[in-house]
Amino acid sequence: MSFFNKLIILLVVLFTVLWEAPCAISSRNQIGEEFIIPFQKTHVVVYNFLEGLNNFTIHCMSKDDDLGSHVIGPEDNYDWGFRSNIWGTTLFFCGLSCPYGSGTFDLYKGERDRERCLVCQ
Structure with a gap:
């Protein structure tokens, strides 16, 4: 696998993780939507x-x-x-x-x- 292909895969994985992270660590409480830091x-x-x-x-x-x-x-x-x-x-x-x-x-x-x-x- 060429360096370029590895870089593309890494960027896709990184983008996916960054996209999903806020959804995984936010919650709704009595005040409303709140961002929770692990x-x-x-x-x-x-x-x-x-x-x-x-x-x-x-x-x-x-x-x-x-x-x-x-x-x-x-x-x-x-x-x-x-x-x-x-x-x-x-x-x-x-x-x-x-x-x-x-x-x-x-x-x-x-x-x-x-x-x-x-x-x-």
Whole structure:
């Protein structure tokens, strides 16, 4: 195969990839059409709006990261950022305790939240 034929094939492949890429990484959400950059950093913010100006303690972790325990004061917040994995299976779960009770919940699930928020509040 001549150099010219290889160049033509390369250009066709490159054109096809560039043409299809925006379709593969865009999605529609509540705001409308949005361009999603793969592996874009997600920022999570947890606010304390408990009545009675009470503190609460939160301990979040994923399979790979333990963020430790944090006491969140009245009208304060705790935040962190991360990049979701390529399979969309990133999971951050948190234990929360306050004067009203305690529990554990999934704060961020890649399958559910990946296209829903980049700043999750």
